[in-house]
Amino acid sequence: MPVPGVTWEGLAYAVRTASASLIALYIAFCMNLDDPKWAAITVWIVAQNSRGMSVSKSQYRMLGTALGALAALVLVALFAQTPELFLLGLAGWIGPTFPRQRETNKISLGYLCNSIGGRSNGIPALNASKRKSKE
Incomplete structure (x- = not known):
């Protein structure tokens, strides 16, 4: 049953951005940054369709x-x-x-x-x- 307002393009964008955010967070953790959360937040700030x-x-x-x-x-x-x-x-x-x-x-x-x-x-x-x- 399709969800109103959810498109395949929107879902792909959300999955792509969430994956990039998690990868950035993982890299920030590996680099022992003081505030690794900013790496993930940056991905969401610059994300576009x-x-x-x-x-x-x-x-x-x-x-x-x-x-x-x-x-x-x-x-x-x-x-x-x-x-x-x-x-x-x-x-x-x-x-x-x-x-x-x-x-x-x-x-x-x-x-x-x-x-x-x-x-x-x-x-x-x-x-x-x-x-x-x-x-």
Whole structure:
């Protein structure tokens, strides 16, 4: 008996995405990552019905993450001893991208990853540099 609203294409997409998510989680566990759940979550974030759309979306995501990490690296190098200036610089980097994050296209995901990459790489690096300076 067919289930209303469920198509073979939708079911194949769900199985394909769930399998990719579990493979990513397994690889993250094998690599002993601190938070392996993010590998599985990333698969679901970039998943699209069309394989071509997934590739396009993932390119913007990788570019945004790389730019955010690079910005965090530069900001930590410049303001490692002054966390107030670091946070001001980080806000100056993330702030202008916020309006673009509100859009609903693939490029907006790149801006979002830019912000997340800057924050998630910069703040722990700043904390690590503060601990080293106290020792």
